[in-house]
Amino acid sequence: MAAHSPLVMAEDDAAAKDKDVEKIAVVGSRAAPRSVGESPVPVDIIGSEEFAKQGNSDMLNMLSTLVPSFNVNTQPISDAATLIRPANLRGLGPDQTLVLVNGKRRHRASVISFLGGGLADGSQGPDISVIPSAAIKQVEVLRDGAAAQYGSDAIAGVMNFELKDDADGGMLEAKWGQHYEGDGAAEQVAGNIGLPLTQNGSANFSFEYKSSDPTDRSVQRGDAAALIAAGNTAIADPAQIWGSPEIKDDLKLFANLKLDLGNEKEAYGFGNYAKREVEGGFYYRNPTNRSGVYNGPEVNVGGTVYDTLLVGDMTPDDAAGCPIVRLDANGIPIASDLAVVTADPNCWTFAELFPGGFTPRFGGIVTDSSIVGGVKGKLVEEVFFDFSTSYGRNEAAFAINNTVNASMGADSPTSFKPGTYVQSEVGVNFDVYREFAVGFYEPLVLAGGVEWRQDTFEVKAGDPASYEIGVLADQGFGIGSNGFPGFKPEAAGVFSRSNLSFYSDVSAWVTEQLMLTGAVRYEDFTDFGNTTNWKVSGLYKVTDALSLRAAAGTGFRAPTVGQTKVLNVTTAFGVNGLEDQATLPPDNPISVLKGGKPLKPEESDNYSFGAVLDLGTTHVSLDMYRIDVSDRLSQTSPLTLSEDDIQTLLDMGIRDALSYSSILFFTNDFDTKTTGADLVVSQDVDIGTGQSKLSLLLNYNKTEVSADPLTTNIDDVKIKTLEENLPKTRGSVTFNHSEESWRGLVRLNYFGSWWEVDDDYDITTGMNEGSKVLVDVELGYQLTSQLEVSVGAQNLFDTYPGLNPYGDSVGAKYPTTSPYGFNGGYYYIRAVYTF
Structure with a gap:
């Protein structure tokens, strides 16, 4: 029996029939969907009502509350990661978790997170935030590797978003909230409606529109304060803002259609369109010592x-x-x-334009769309099929304001459009399965299929001023829009690769107590060759109440086309303080000089073992796991360029090489071992009146890095960040109670200790933050049979991480990679009308 998520079990069986929560999971098998009670690997099902009981309006934040091993940071000054925040499952990279919608692979985002808080640096995962909670029927979280079933990326696990498919009814929601500090106000309206599509079909539509103000948790930088005290009155206070970015006009649309074709066949189609504008802060450019803009010779x-x-x-x-x-x-x-x-x-001199220095504002417009269509049902007698095609596209058009192209001098504009990334993916799937009577307790189910995919990454050049080599370039002034130079025409291009895969999946209840499954997948890529992966798993019912389960298998993640071809320059802290760092393709001559090699897939070995206890009103599951990843793909640590290196770049015609302090490139440079355990407990509670449920979720996760400093390009800081930037222990205790017209929720969120590197990039002086407990509450009242109003608070007691001991130098009041953010308490009110 699989783990019973306490979120699923919050309703009794009778009530569940009237809810849109189903204890049926699509993930975990290529055969027919199966009950989570028959899954040999842990699958949690989170119903739509669990997303409704939150003040969060972002899907990433919601999931981090409901899935303890899922982590997401605020990303206050994070380059492109500000636009699309990376998230981590089980301490692995954002692109090591496969995301599905209605069981179909979701396309990646175009953004590569060059600054992702350390752990996510260099990742290119999907943009989960474009999925509105109003469109969700349930989310299935497969907490086990599944590359043998689904291919690349499914190392840490699989998250499947099942869309609502009702043919009638719907809802409208209005929500408003803000932080206790009085900033970060967010307004949201959302809705869902189900319509019939002929007599036996459905057309379900969802929308969400929201905006969110920025937050500010800054202190004045010491250097800025000293200049103000000395008489420079042109400096802003604070000179540099650390906080959540501003999100404007965030529109999300989803549609999910089904049509009965007769003869046990069904046509289906679903898709989305989303668009939002994001703008966040950047690093302050000091008016006395910023190289390439202000700093002259002695x-x-x-x-x-x-x-x-x-x-x-x-x-x-x-x-x-x-x-x-x-x-x-x-x-x-x-x-x-x-x-x-x-x-x-x-x-x-730029003291004429910005006498107090300047702080760029970085952001852009993210546009996401997809369409999936297919037919499934009975192919011939006893043989079932699913044929589908899909197309997904994500575009990030960058913008940077309040900055300069220093080499243009007095002719420089202060706003730039430095270019665009586009990720597009096309897929074709054909799956079949059939049951065979072979003398087992139940028929053996054999499934198989073929999949073809094409991934394309496109870089569009920025406006000319963002990369222009101005008249002052030979006089020590930096080239390109400062902070995020534009993509030059020679860096622009369209890069593609395709892959073809064949896979098979077999499962059967061999006896009344024993279920066994197996899967194998062969995949061939046009850029780096082929890979074969396998998985076996089993479930054994010791008694009617106790089951044991185990799984083992291999996995892989193919490097993305973007990671292979991208070229980018950004500003970040390195060994020399704030510096311009260039991310180059691994086959760039300078990368090769520093050890760059052609990229190859990450490979993994996954093992898990667990037990499930089901005593009616009490459900307990404990699963232990180990994930070994070899040839793990990441950016290198910043590699300082020598004068000879820079001269080599200049000789190659790269005139803006004088602006580079260090370079990075993608590399398969180290191995990791991740071990952990998940404990899930759900208990009905009788307090004499109403219905109550107590739930416990606890995750322990430890990552160890194996790297030889003599042969790798990652340093001790990178290793410590991978191992300690996320809490090893996370958990929550949730109490739900409903009675007549009202309901209440109290949740305790526990975060274990964690570590963050300081601004000097020094492993010996980083920040060690202790454990914290945050409290969420919500109270809802049913005004009428159709209208409910609720109020609540997240982080009720306004808990913050400890003060940043280096805040004086960087301007950040709190550690910026805090797993529970640094914005403090948030209160909200929501009204929901159902029909």
């Missing part, structure tokens, strides 16, 4: 050594030259020097 005047501003000659061919601008002991430009430069139209 000069000796009359025996006194001065720091200077970087001054550019806009007409270098006239040989007239420009005077220097000295800085006083406090870093303030000497007024008389600055006046001379300002008065000369041929000379330029």
